[in-house]
Amino acid sequence: MTPGGSTPGGSTPGGSTPGGNEGSRPLLNRRLAGHGSTIFAEMSALAVRTGAINLGQGFPDTDGPEEVREAAVRALRDGRGNQYPPGPGVPELREAISEHQRRFYGLSFDPDTEVLVTAGATEAIAAAMLALLEPGDEVIAFEPFYDSYAAGIAMAGAVRVPLTLRAPDFRPDLDALRDAVTPRTRLLLLNSPHNPTGSVLTREEAEAIARLAVERDLLVVTDEVYEHLVFEGEHLPLISLPGMRERTVSISSAGKTFSFTGWKVGWVTGSPALVAAVRTAKQYLTFVSAGPFQYAVAEALRLPEAYFHGFREELRGKRDLLAEGLTAAGFEVYRPQGTYFITTDVAALGEEDGVAFCLALPERCGVVAVPNAVFHDDPRAGRAQVRFAFCKRREVLETAAERLRGLAKG
Numbered sequence: 001m002t003p004g005g006s007t008p009g010g011s012t013p014g015g016s017t018p019g020g021n022e023g024s025r026p027l028l029n030r031r032l033a034g035h036g037s038t039i040f041a042e043m044s045a046l047a048v049r050t051g052a053i054n055l056g057q058g059f060p061d062t063d064g065p066e067e068v069r070e071a072a073v074r075a076l077r078d079g080r081g082n083q084y085p086p087g088p089g090v091p092e093l094r095e096a097i098s099e100h101q102r103r104f105y106g107l108s109f110d111p112d113t114e115v116l117v118t119a120g121a122t123e124a125i126a127a128a129m130l131a132l133l134e135p136g137d138e139v140i141a142f143e144p145f146y147d148s149y150a151a152g153i154a155m156a157g158a159v160r161v162p163l164t165l166r167a168p169d170f171r172p173d174l175d176a177l178r179d180a181v182t183p184r185t186r187l188l189l190l191n192s193p194h195n196p197t198g199s200v201l202t203r204e205e206a207e208a209i210a211r212l213a214v215e216r217d218l219l220v221v222t223d224e225v226y227e228h229l230v231f232e233g234e235h236l237p238l239i240s241l242p243g244m245r246e247r248t249v250s251i252s253s254a255g256k257t258f259s260f261t262g263w264k265v266g267w268v269t270g271s272p273a274l275v276a277a278v279r280t281a282k283q284y285l286t287f288v289s290a291g292p293f294q295y296a297v298a299e300a301l302r303l304p305e306a307y308f309h310g311f312r313e314e315l316r317g318k319r320d321l322l323a324e325g326l327t328a329a330g331f332e333v334y335r336p337q338g339t340y341f342i343t344t345d346v347a348a349l350g351e352e353d354g355v356a357f358c359l360a361l362p363e364r365c366g367v368v369a370v371p372n373a374v375f376h377d378d379p380r381a382g383r384a385q386v387r388f389a390f391c392k393r394r395e396v397l398e399t400a401a402e403r404l405r406g407l408a409k410g
C-alpha cells in the first residue's frame with residue numbers, strides 16, 4: 001500500500017490507453033502516479049466488507065446540532081442556494097466566517113475581499129497549491145501529512161520536501177526546518193492541530209516559524225480544520241503573528257467542528273491578493289458548491305460558546321476512553337493534544353509493519369485503523385505507527401476497545 005495509492009498487487013488508474021496495448025502511454029497524468037484510491041476509501045471499504053468497526057476514516061457516526069441541520073432544511077425549502085450561489089460564497093456565510101475569526105482570534109477580515117468559501121478544506125488546499133506554485137517550486141510540509149497535500153503539490157508540478165515529526169512528542173525540529181529552506185522554497189504547508197499525530201504547535205514554535213517565513217519571504221498555507229479540538233495548549237493562527245498577514249492563506253472548514261463532514265463547506269481567509277489568487281484556481285475546480293448548506297454553516301458559526309466548549313469536552317472524554325482501551329490492549333499510545341485521532345505504535349504488540357497489521361486487524365478483532373506509513377514519503381519513518389479515530393459514539397468506542405483487548409490476550 002502506497003501513500004494515496006493502492007495495496008500491493010492492486011490496480012492503479014491509468015495503466016494503459018483504451019486500446020489496452022502493453023507499453024502504450026498511461027491514461028493518468030504522471031504527476032498523479034501513485035495517487036489512486038485514498039487510504040481512507042480503501043480502509044472504509046474494508047470495514048464495510050468485513051463488518052468491522054471503522055476507526056480508520058475520520059468521520060463521526062452521529063450528526064451535528066439539530067438546529068444546524070434544520071437550518072439546511074429551511075434553506076432548501078425557502079429556495080436559498082438551490083441554484084448557483086455567488087462564486088466567493090453566500091454573503092451570510094462570508095460574514096459569519098469574518099465574525100468567527102474576530103470572535104475567537106481577534107482577527108479582522110473583510111467578508112467581500114478576504115474570505116472565500118470552498119468545497120471543504122481539501123479543495124481550498126488544492127486551489128492554493130495550484131494558484132501559488134510554479135513547476136519546480138519546493139513546498140515544505142510536516143510529515144506524516146494528510147494525503148491530499150501530496151496530491152495537491154503534485155498537481156501543481158511542485159516538489160514536496162518533508163520534515164518528519166517523530167514520536168513520542170511529534171515536535172517540529174526548527175533547526176531542520178531552517179536547513180530545509182533553499183532558494184527554490186516557495187511555501188510552507190502547515191497543519192495544527194496536526195493530523196494524524198494530534199500535536200499542536202506551541203506559541204514559541206509558531207513564532208519561530210513565522211520569523212523564518214518573513215526572513216526567507218515564504219508563503220504559508222495553514223490547515224486549521226481541527227481548530228476547535230485542542231485539548232492541551234492553544235490554537236494560534238499563524239496569520240495573527242507579525243509579518244504573516246500578507247503571506248498566509250488560512251484554511252478551515254465546518255465538517256470537523258460541527259460533525260457534518262458530508263456537506264463539504266470550507267473557507268479561506270487572507271489578504272485580498274492571496275484570496276483573489278486562490279479564488280482564480282478554485283473557480284475552475286468546483287466553481288461553486290453546497291449552496292443550501294452554506295446558509296446552515298453561517299448559523300453554526302454563530303452558535304454560543306457553550307456549544308464549542310461542550311463539543312471539545314465530549315471529544316476529550318472519548319479520547320481518554322479510547323486511549324485507555326488501546327493501552328490496555330498493549331499498544332504504545334501517544335495521547336494527542338488535539339484533533340480526534342490517536343497515533344499508536346504496534347511494536348509493543350510484537351508487530352513491525354503497520355500496513356500489514358491494519359490489513360489483518362478487521363479479521364483478527366473486527367476493528368479498522370489506518371497505518372501512518374502511508375502519510376510519509378519514507379514509509380519506514382512511521383512503519384509501526386497506526387492511527388485510530390475516536391469521533392464515534394461512546395458505546396462504539398467501548399466495543400472497539402474490548403475487541404482490541406483480545407490482541408493482548410492472543
